[in-house]
Amino acid sequence: MSKTIRLEPIGTESTVDTNTQLLSGLLQQEIKLLQACAGRGLCATCHVFIKDGIEGLSPITKKEQRTLGLITTCNETSRLACQARVVGDGIVVQLPSGTYINEVDNIDDLVGRRAQADILHPITGQVLVEETKLITRSMISQLNDTKIKVDQYLAGTEDA
């Protein structure tokens, strides 16, 4: 049996087989999700809000709960798309606004430019640079530090 997922704010829909990862449904729509931890449930980069139909997803595991606890923008509608499986119909997903830093190809090139979207921390989802703010060299070194810490965090984390 297949299930339909709707994606807001762009209003597109995709169909997946029952029990498929929510992430696969989103990737079908060519949504750029970073997946910094490669789908291990350890980062924030596949974090989404479920606007409707949250009961149509598999229950939250302890690992997902723990990772969601790190995300500063987390609320009761939050799920990790790599951990949630689609078991029911009527799921409406809202992507958090902003870009996670590992998506920024050449961070140095951004100095002196304004952020085109909020730049988000890949583990906590925290806004590191707000949309339209001028990006300075000191911000860039902070972003680089964050990248290194994320790599260390992911390298040092064992799957539970």
Ligand code: FES
């Ligand atoms: S890709 Fe990292 S938690 Fe889903």
